[in-house]
Amino acid sequence: MRSIRRSLLGYLLVLIALALGAVGVLVDRFANAAVRTREASEEDRIEQAFKARHAEAKAKFDADLMAEAKALATEVQYKTAVLLGQNEPMRRLTPIEQVVAQVGGILLGHTPERRPGGPGGFGGFGGPGWPGRGAEPQPPLKASTEEARLFRLRSAMLEFVPGPSLLAALAPVAAVEPNLRGNDPRRHHPYPNWVEFDGPRVVARVQESLRASLVDDDHARPYQFQLTLVATYPNRAGRNVATLGARVVEDALLVAPEFLEPAPDVEPKFDDVNISDLGSCRRVVSGTTPGGRPIGFFLPLPAPPAPAVIAQYKNYPPFRGADMMLRVIVHTARPYSELDSRLVADQKERDNQLARVRAETREELVNLRARLVVIGAGTFAALVLGGWFFVARGLAPLRLLSDAVSLVSEKDFRLPVVPTELGHELAPIHARITQTLTLLQRAFAREKQAVADISHELRTPIASLLATIDVALRKPRTPEQYRGTLEECRLISKQLGQLVERIMTLASLDAGNDHTHVARIDAGELASGCAAVIRPLAAANNVTVSIHAEEEVILNTDPGKLREVLMNLLHNAVEYNDPNGTIELAVRRAGETAVFEVRDTGIGMTPEVRDRIFERFYRADSSRHATGVHAGLGLAIVKEYVARLNGTLAVESEPGVGTTFRVTLPALTIVSTLVPADRAKPGRAVPAAS
Amino acid sequence: MRVLLVEDHQPLVKALRQGLEEEGFAVDVATDGDEADVKCRSTSYDVVVLDVMLPKVDGLTLLKRWRSSGVNTHVLMLTARTTTNDKVTGLDAGADDYLPKPFEMDELFARIRALVRRGHQQKDPVLRCYDLEIDTAARTVRRAGQAVHLTPREYALLEFLAYHRGKVVTRSMIWEHLYDEYDENTSNVVDVYIRYLRNKVDKGFEPALILTRWGEGYMLRGDDDPPLAAK
Numbered sequence: 044m045r046s047i048r049r050s051l052l053g054y055l056l057v058l059i060a061l062a063l064g065a066v067g068v069l070v071d072r073f074a075n076a077a078v079r080t081r082e083a084s085e086e087d088r089i090e091q092a093f094k095a096r097h098a099e100a101k102a103k104f105d106a107d108l109m110a111e112a113k114a115l116a117t118e119v120q121y122k123t124a125v126l127l128g129q130n131e132p133m134r135r136l137t138p139i140e141q142v143v144a145q146v147g148g149i150l151l152g153h154t155p156e157r158r159p160g161g162p163g164g165f166g167g168f169g170g171p172g173w174p175g176r177g178a179e180p181q182p183p184l185k186a187s188t189e190e191a192r193l194f195r196l197r198s199a200m201l202e203f204v205p206g207p208s209l210l211a212a213l214a215p216v217a218a219v220e221p222n223l224r225g226n227d228p229r230r231h232h233p234y235p236n237w238v239e240f241d242g243p244r245v246v247a248r249v250q251e252s253l254r255a256s257l258v259d260d261d262h263a264r265p266y267q268f269q270l271t272l273v274a275t276y277p278n279r280a281g282r283n284v285a286t287l288g289a290r291v292v293e294d295a296l297l298v299a300p301e302f303l304e305p306a307p308d309v310e311p312k313f314d315d316v317n318i319s320d321l322g323s324c325r326r327v328v329s330g331t332t333p334g335g336r337p338i339g340f341f342l343p344l345p346a347p348p349a350p351a352v353i354a355q356y357k358n359y360p361p362f363r364g365a366d367m368m369l370r371v372i373v374h375t376a377r378p379y380s381e382l383d384s385r386l387v388a389d390q391k392e393r394d395n396q397l398a399r400v401r402a403e404t405r406e407e408l409v410n411l412r413a414r415l416v417v418i419g420a421g422t423f424a425a426l427v428l429g430g431w432f433f434v435a436r437g438l439a440p441l442r443l444l445s446d447a448v449s450l451v452s453e454k455d456f457r458l459p460v461v462p463t464e465l466g467h468e469l470a471p472i473h474a475r476i477t478q479t480l481t482l483l484q485r486a487f488a489r490e491k492q493a494v495a496d497i498s499h500e501l502r503t504p505i506a507s508l509l510a511t512i513d514v515a516l517r518k519p520r521t522p523e524q525y526r527g528t529l530e531e532c533r534l535i536s537k538q539l540g541q542l543v544e545r546i547m548t549l550a551s552l553d554a555g556n557d558h559t560h561v562a563r564i565d566a567g568e569l570a571s572g573c574a575a576v577i578r579p580l581a582a583a584n585n586v587t588v589s590i591h592a593e594e595e596v597i598l599n600t601d602p603g604k605l606r607e608v609l610m611n612l613l614h615n616a617v618e619y620n621d622p623n624g625t626i627e628l629a630v631r632r633a634g635e636t637a638v639f640e641v642r643d644t645g646i647g648m649t650p651e652v653r654d655r656i657f658e659r660f661y662r663a664d665s666s667r668h669a670t671g672v673h674a675g676l677g678l679a680i681v682k683e684y685v686a687r688l689n690g691t692l693a694v695e696s697e698p699g700v701g702t703t704f705r706v707t708l709p710a711l712t713i714v715s716t717l718v719p720a721d722r723a724k725p726g727r728a729v730p731a732a733s
Numbered sequence: 734m735r736v737l738l739v740e741d742h743q744p745l746v747k748a749l750r751q752g753l754e755e756e757g758f759a760v761d762v763a764t765d766g767d768e769a770d771v772k773c774r775s776t777s778y779d780v781v782v783l784d785v786m787l788p789k790v791d792g793l794t795l796l797k798r799w800r801s802s803g804v805n806t807h808v809l810m811l812t813a814r815t816t817t818n819d820k821v822t823g824l825d826a827g828a829d830d831y832l833p834k835p836f837e838m839d840e841l842f843a844r845i846r847a848l849v850r851r852g853h854q855q856k857d858p859v860l861r862c863y864d865l866e867i868d869t870a871a872r873t874v875r876r877a878g879q880a881v882h883l884t885p886r887e888y889a890l891l892e893f894l895a896y897h898r899g900k901v902v903t904r905s906m907i908w909e910h911l912y913d914e915y916d917e918n919t920s921n922v923v924d925v926y927i928r929y930l931r932n933k934v935d936k937g938f939e940p941a942l943i944l945t946r947w948g949e950g951y952m953l954r955g956d957d958d959p960p961l962a963a964k
Contacts, residue, residue, distance in 0.1 A: 500813075508744075513748070514755070
């Protein structure tokens, strides 16, 4: 059997489990989102930091590149100045380098003091009249001692490099600078007139260019040329590209202020280039300031001091003589792989951080879920216990009712519980049980009464029988006396039998074992038969019986039961009639029904009595015992029979006036007398006479 | 002893009447409550055998009515109702005894006899007077150890005298208790039966136990009465 408590608890727990699940999923989702957001912001922060570091590294990379470009530019300028004889290159060389340079120079047929010789046009310039003008170039700031030394060496070497016998001159230099050896001067030709910085023809080319521009007679416009020099540092991958450009301004020409403006294309400018064997590279293009190093080839006079403000160039006094503005533009490029190698550590750290953040997030989520599960399980367990208890509490009224019902017994039919204790839901059940118990109690009492009545009714005849026999046996009797006793006994037994028969009839009706045998009868005939039977008894009581059956009424019913009904009613009518009273038995049709009326002029009944006459063993007058055969069962049987015949039973009575019993039977097949053919049908018409 | 039988079931009335009469009781019959009421009030019965279910007035109501109006006759309730409750109700209504139907005749007779004895404050079923012994249970009489054979009516007369031993009983008292309503009251019938009784009980024995009080009636010799000289 299912337990309500368990069912309720089960439903409750399913509900709670669903709710907990939903809440858990929602909490998990929100927490997940929050944690993910935090993770994203953390990653973003790390990414930003990395980008900042990256930018910083790139800026530094660019700054280094720039510094290198500037150093290179300075170097080239210096070299150029040296080439043009404006310097005292040997002064700051180490003794060994000086020796090497001198040896090289000797081999090449030059002396340090002499300018690299070319066609005589240049012989006159570059005298000691330019003190300090060609200061020794500073090596790049971050250059190591070795690099600085090499830088200086190369600067010095450039001074000594003549044109045709360059290879011989380089032989000692190569011992110091391995990278210079074997370089193919024509290796790089980005443009037709570009020359490699470290190529053997650089100097010659510069001189040639200068000479060409200066020798030209037409000084109406500034002369200019451009050379590309490629420098290679020994310990560094990549290539530095410098462009050497010079402008020669005619002496008579005024230097227009706009000309002195810095050229936009030589301002430090960074861009990315792709160099065939280095891949993607970062390049900077930088130039020396145009006004910074004017080179005067022929002018012995020092240039007037440059104005501090550009606007004042308008008032600048006209510059006489040829004035060559030599400008150095340096392209320096370095492959990005260098920057990338610097960023590898950063990248690794960033990846580590990201991995850590992700691991933390994952761990946090796992913890959160574990906590959710623990909380959910704990809540569920608590609810199981609490639910068990509270459901039991909630069901307490049910137990109360159950206990109360179990206390009901055949001795006490009261339900010992107050409906207010049970609550609204059980109140109807309580009411229903109470109602049923009341009915049961009444039925029980009735049944008890019936049993008592039956036993009482049976005991009296039995007592008579016993007493009669006892008396007869007390002493010897004559045969006549015995006969008399036996007749007495037979009479009593017959009454007893009738009584038992009636009780059995009722019991059989109660048990539903009764069968109705329907036949077609003539109601008037049957009524006449009954009246004939009752007449002797009526006559004995001084009562007259009359019958009224004007019309013929044929109906289908159980004649035995109908006769029993009428006989019982007539018996009562006789028994409860006054002397000299009358009894009328009427049979008539009323619409589709057949009506039997038994009217007497007897003592009548009060309404209270009338309500009870159909109860078994009830006697309106307990004294009326004389006939003995009814024992208060007659009307009960009448009622049951009429019900079996699907009829209705009505009583009208007035005390002192008389009583009318009216039996109305349904007219399923009332046959009018106008259809005699119907009656003539064989086997259907049954004589009603008893 | 005179008994009023109140019962409405004719066969039972018939049997009981015959049985009681054969036991020597004078039996009056009433078949409904009203008749019983009238008879009980007009005659002094020794015992009333009263059925509960009666026409007109039922037995319990009748009994209560009697008791409240001072009728102290012994009543034996005879009823088909057998539950304890019914018995209690009957006894509490004033009945002296209660006998449920169906019953044995012997038991009924015994109970009636017991009620008669109780009415005379007599516990011993054997009544004694000098050397006369009357066994009321066996209905036998012995005088000086010799059995005396009496007719039922003689026995009833002797028993009546014995119950009133030492006291004078008038002829009308004897009549009232020994004869029923249908017996014809002839003036000397009591005297005749007294003579019969003397012949059987006193003749040949000393002292004479049945005494005559002229002008009053008869009595059975009590212990206080001096033994008379032999007649």
